[in-house]
Amino acid sequence: MSEQTMTEAQKARLAMREGRWTGPTVHKIKGFVQSNLVVLPHADAYDFLVYCQRNAKACPVIEVTDPGDPEPRVSAPGADLRTDLPRYAVYRNGVREQDVEEITDLWNPDSVAFLLGSSLSFDEALVRAGVEAGETVWALNTSVPTVPAGKFHGNLVVTMRLMRPEQVVTATQLTTRYVYTHGSPVHVGDPEVIGADLEHPIYGPPLTAIPRDKSAVFWACGVTPQQAAIESKQELMIAHAPAHGFVTDLRSDRFCIP
Amino acid sequence: MSEQTMTEAQKARLAMREGRWTGPTVHKIKGFVQSNLVVLPHADAYDFLVYCQRNAKACPVIEVTDPGDPEPRVSAPGADLRTDLPRYAVYRNGVREQDVEEITDLWNPDSVAFLLGSSLSFDEALVRAGVEAGETVWALNTSVPTVPAGKFHGNLVVTMRLMRPEQVVTATQLTTRYVYTHGSPVHVGDPEVIGADLEHPIYGPPLTAIPRDKSAVFWACGVTPQQAAIESKQELMIAHAPAHGFVTDLRSDRFCIP
Numbered sequence: 226m227s228e229q230t231m232t233e234a235q236k237a238r239l240a241m242r243e244g245r246w247t248g249p250t251v252h253k254i255k256g257f258v259q260s261n262l263v264v265l266p267h268a269d270a271y272d273f274l275v276y277c278q279r280n281a282k283a284c285p286v287i288e289v290t291d292p293g294d295p296e297p298r299v300s301a302p303g304a305d306l307r308t309d310l311p312r313y314a315v316y317r318n319g320v321r322e323q324d325v326e327e328i329t330d331l332w333n334p335d336s337v338a339f340l341l342g343s344s345l346s347f348d349e350a351l352v353r354a355g356v357e358a359g360e361t362v363w364a365l366n367t368s369v370p371t372v373p374a375g376k377f378h379g380n381l382v383v384t385m386r387l388m389r390p391e392q393v394v395t396a397t398q399l400t401t402r403y404v405y406t407h408g409s410p411v412h413v414g415d416p417e418v419i420g421a422d423l424e425h426p427i428y429g430p431p432l433t434a435i436p437r438d439k440s441a442v443f444w445a446c447g448v449t450p451q452q453a454a455i456e457s458k459q460e461l462m463i464a465h466a467p468a469h470g471f472v473t474d475l476r477s478d479r480f481c482i483p
Numbered sequence: 484m485s486e487q488t489m490t491e492a493q494k495a496r497l498a499m500r501e502g503r504w505t506g507p508t509v510h511k512i513k514g515f516v517q518s519n520l521v522v523l524p525h526a527d528a529y530d531f532l533v534y535c536q537r538n539a540k541a542c543p544v545i546e547v548t549d550p551g552d553p554e555p556r557v558s559a560p561g562a563d564l565r566t567d568l569p570r571y572a573v574y575r576n577g578v579r580e581q582d583v584e585e586i587t588d589l590w591n592p593d594s595v596a597f598l599l600g601s602s603l604s605f606d607e608a609l610v611r612a613g614v615e616a617g618e619t620v621w622a623l624n625t626s627v628p629t630v631p632a633g634k635f636h637g638n639l640v641v642t643m644r645l646m647r648p649e650q651v652v653t654a655t656q657l658t659t660r661y662v663y664t665h666g667s668p669v670h671v672g673d674p675e676v677i678g679a680d681l682e683h684p685i686y687g688p689p690l691t692a693i694p695r696d697k698s699a700v701f702w703a704c705g706v707t708p709q710q711a712a713i714e715s716k717q718e719l720m721i722a723h724a725p726a727h728g729f730v731t732d733l734r735s736d737r738f739c740i741p
């Protein structure tokens with residue numbers, strides 16, 4: 226395929242595969258569904274899938290690959306999940322190691338990949354609807370517990386976007402439709418209600434308070450499984466580095482309420 | 484708990500447990516979510532959960548029990564899935580055996596139960612909205628293939644309701660909201676488009692054609708896994724008998740788009 230006939234999603238993945246794109250995907254890809262990645266040994270896959278079912282708002286599963294198969298055949302045929310993300314986070318025994326730019330050496334015949342819809346998929350729709358949330362999306366830890374399943378447990382991670390107060394209803398209405406990429410917000414307003422840790426963000430600049438002219442809106446985040454890897458001391462989990470999503474071929478505006 | 488303080492859902496389950504209710508649940512319980520039941524050995528549970536993910540419209544998972552635990556702790560605390568359904572279908576090596584009224588003898592320490600939302604949950608909402616679909620709900624085989632996962636494969640099963648043509652839009656709008664109980668229709672109109680087998684219904688009276696003054700509306704159905712058990716020659720699957728659902732404590736109108 227020549228670059229001329231490739232979609233923006235395919236071009237992005239090629240650049241990531243070739244090591245030319247190692248930075249965040251936030252606001253970088255218009256109209257394509259971005260996803261979170263979780264790779265686990267097959268032996269842990271059932272417990273994790275039940276964890277996703279029990280925490281569906283944080284973990285909306287858009288694809289599960291067959292063991293050993295690194296190609297997401299439904300959401301991005303021809304892609305390779307071992308190389309086609311800009312940056313990966315690797316957790317061993319619950320500790321995040323140095324990020325890597327590909328995971329070919331870590332991939333095993335029993336590796337299973339889960340793609341979970343990312344709220345980065347609807348940022349362009351917010352822009353189109355006139356919601357001025359700016360370029361910054363935060364990923365924050367909270368004090369809200371998730372529902373455990375097998376070995377997996379931990380607190381909810383959220384994304385936060387700041388907007389003018391009169392835009393909150395539009396943002397809620399709009400994102401309600403995008404059920405596979407976290408859907409409606411989990412909280413609007415005071416970060417303390419959900420124990421959102423503004424001072425130590427997983428991604429984004431630290432804040433001491435929400436600016437007085439803005440409202441904070443929080444969506445469940447697909448980085449939640451990485452927090453579960455930490456709290457559950459998971460032996461091995463490979464994930465996307467937060468804010469460095471996998472770009473699928475699915476169109477955000479067509480992958481909505483079924 | 485005395486009968487006076489029990490909800491209609493709790494009373495129904497008690498009657499089923501005591502063998503006083505062995506008939507269908509269609510249109511019998513107002514406002515409570517009804518669910519389909521699938522019980523499998525733990526060894527088959529992962530493949531089945533992936534099958535549900537790949538066929539989410541037919542198999543919206545509302546709860547997965549821990550192995551050996553017959554209590555649906557989220558959707559009906561205190562209930563017992565071995566006794567609290569009116570009638571069970573038992574599939575061995577892909578063949579449906581004689582239905583039974585309880586499955587205590589068939590339940591094992593490694594049994595896992597899946598509750599899948601049922602469209603019987605929104606019939607009362609259709610009535611409230613003035614959609615006159617009558618008392619009859621059909622369950623029909625189709626020629627539409629589902630997406631396989633592991634050993635599980637087969638064609639989609641649908642429910643069919645007949646209504647006046649001018650009620651189709653209302654029925655579509657209304658059920659779109661009920662994403663955990665199959666959501667919007669999968670088809671409206673000519674049954675042949677989806678190969679719906681009117682002459683040999685899984686449930687409901689046989690038909691040779693749709694009455695000329697009615698429109699047929701089809702929703703994905705949680706009996707689909709039973710067809711997969713047949714086509715996959717599954718060694719053992721216990722399920723609800725079609726149209727004989729499990730009544731949860733969840734309120735239909737609150738268990739909607741998340």
